[in-house]
Amino acid sequence: MKIAICQMNIIQGNIDYNLRNAEEMIDEAVRNQAQVVVLPEMWKSGYDFARLQEHVESIDGPTRSFLSQKAKEHAIWLIGGSYTMEQEGQVYNTSLTFNRQGELVNVYSKLHLIGLMNEDQYLARGREYTTFDLNGHLASVIICYDLRFPELIRTYAVEGASILFVPAEWPVQREEHWLALLRARAIENQMYVVGANMAGQNENDHFNGRSIVFDPWGDVVCEAGTEPTILYAEVDLGLVESVRKAMPVFRDRVPNLYRL
Numbered sequence: 089m090k091i092a093i094c095q096m097n098i099i100q101g102n103i104d105y106n107l108r109n110a111e112e113m114i115d116e117a118v119r120n121q122a123q124v125v126v127l128p129e130m131w132k133s134g135y136d137f138a139r140l141q142e143h144v145e146s147i148d149g150p151t152r153s154f155l156s157q158k159a160k161e162h163a164i165w166l167i168g169g170s171y172t173m174e175q176e177g178q179v180y181n182t183s184l185t186f187n188r189q190g191e192l193v194n195v196y197s198k199l200h201l202i203g204l205m206n207e208d209q210y211l212a213r214g215r216e217y218t219t220f221d222l223n224g225h226l227a228s229v230i231i232c233y234d235l236r237f238p239e240l241i242r243t244y245a246v247e248g249a250s251i252l253f254v255p256a257e258w259p260v261q262r263e264e265h266w267l268a269l270l271r272a273r274a275i276e277n278q279m280y281v282v283g284a285n286m287a288g289q290n291e292n293d294h295f296n297g298r299s300i301v302f303d304p305w306g307d308v309v310c311e312a313g314t315e316p317t318i319l320y321a322e323v324d325l326g327l328v329e330s331v332r333k334a335m336p337v338f339r340d341r342v343p344n345l346y347r348l
């Protein structure tokens with residue numbers, strides 16, 4: 089399975105630019121035979137909380153139509169990064185995933201909001217974790233800061249997830265955490281971990297890209313540099329089962345003794 093990670097330069101508040109950029113990257117990824125395409129966190133508006141009300145959409149809004157249409161047109165799986173979405177009077181940082189028919193198969197709203205980037209002042213916390221079936225394998229999406237909460241990813245792994253997608257806007261000053269945490273989540277949960285970061289600048293932070301894919305053994309499948317680019321990864325989800333068999337950490341867990 090060929091995965092393309094769109095390491096976008098997101099321009100804060102410039103919806104037209106970001107949409108065009110996303111579309112061009114998706115189209116290019118497809119020209120390069122990608123079967124799964126991943127966008128970063130908040131790719132539509134960036135962290136433009138000052139104009140949040142201008143950007144927020146309902147779940148049936150134009151960005152959902154755009155993503156669904158791209159997935160269907162190209163017959164790809166599209167992990168649609170995330171953008172701000174209103175549901176029942178609250179605004180969430182929400183990720184939509186579409187299958188090859190353009191059908192919505194996963195809706196995940198960020199569970200852990202990062203106070204350092206003021207998310208908790210503007211957004212509501214998601215209420216549930218979700219999984220979906222990707223070509224017969226259980227898959228899941230978390231969003232950026234969620235990566236610091238191993239209990240969430242362990243929950244997915246215990247349910248049998250083989251691959252974790254992590255759309256992000258992770259600033260350069262904590263780049264080493266980004267790389268170490270993605271790798272740790274891959275090793276401890278014996279799953280593929282796909283980190284899709286942005287590369288660029290907003291009014292507060294610089295984002296250094298470094299999108300990366302780890303296999304279930306924790307080895308690097310491929311990694312991007314610091315500039316906007318599309319990163320391609322060949323992934324064999326069958327490897328997850330082999331690694332879990334060779335090193336049976338799930339069999340050896342003692343959950344009745346853990347307090348969390």
Ligand SMILES: NC(=O)CCC(=O)C(=O)O
Binds near residue numbers: 202258259
């Ligand atoms: N957008 C984010 O959630 C950033 C997370 C981050 O910078 C960190 O956890 O560190």
